[in-house]
Amino acid sequence: MALVKYNNNSISAVTSASSIPSGALVPIKTLTASSSSTLSFVDGSNDVVLDNTYPIYKFELINVHPATDGQKITFQGNASGGSGFNETITSTSFDAEHSEGDASSFSYNTSGDQAQGTAYQPLSQNNVGNDNDQSAVGTLFLFNPSSTTFVKNFIYTGNSLNSGDYNSNDFVAGYFNTTSAIDEISFKFESGNIDAGDICLYGIA
Numbered sequence: 001m002a003l004v005k006y007n008n009n010s011i012s013a014v015t016s017a018s019s020i021p022s023g024a025l026v027p028i029k030t031l032t033a034s035s036s037s038t039l040s041f042v043d044g045s046n047d048v049v050l051d052n053t054y055p056i057y058k059f060e061l062i063n064v065h066p067a068t069d070g071q072k073i074t075f076q077g078n079a080s081g082g083s084g085f086n087e088t089i090t091s092t093s094f095d096a097e098h099s100e101g102d103a104s105s106f107s108y109n110t111s112g113d114q115a116q117g118t119a120y121q122p123l124s125q126n127n128v129g130n131d132n133d134q135s136a137v138g139t140l141f142l143f144n145p146s147s148t149t150f151v152k153n154f155i156y157t158g159n160s161l162n163s164g165d166y167n168s169n170d171f172v173a174g175y176f177n178t179t180s181a182i183d184e185i186s187f188k189f190e191s192g193n194i195d196a197g198d199i200c201l202y203g204i205a
């Protein structure tokens with residue numbers, strides 16, 4: 001990305017706000033849960049853009065709170081023209097934990113990875129609690145989902161408070177093993193509804 005520098009003359013020559021380059025992060029859609037079984041972003045539906053408009057898409061999970069105690073937040077995708085949210089995923093995951101009681105650990109999670117699996121991919125690596133003050137937050141990047149040449153890589157970093165009062169810093173990465181375009185993304189807890197929370201979709205030019 002080139003660095004644009006302005007001097008006093010160039011600033012004074014600006015006649016409209018559109019003359020100044022805008023930021024690369026473009027808000028697309030925010031979904032708000034209210035006892036929702038899933039939150040799904042479908043290209044072309046309800047103002048959602050998930051196509052070749054942007055090479056990178058960013059999902060922000062904000063205070064995603066489960067209705068049922070001790071559940072992992074997960075996601076899956078659909079290839080263009082597909083259904084069922086069961087694309088083939090290979091993934092890896094690890095997390096760092098620290099409890100309110102000062103216990104700690106750092107580990108790779110075999111329960112949070114897939115090897116050519118078709119299940120929803122866990123993002124939070126521990127069971128998110130449903131106490132009123134417990135939730136999961138995080139950022140998921142999906143790279144070039146409209147490509148018909150390459151697999152679709154994703155990277156997630158998040159934080160959650162689990163049902164055992166542990167703070168969990170979560171790291172997940174992997175890919176949808178398909179050369180078909182991915183144009184639908186769905187989020188849900190392993191069991192029970194998403195009681196509350198927002199998931200925001202952005203495009204990155």
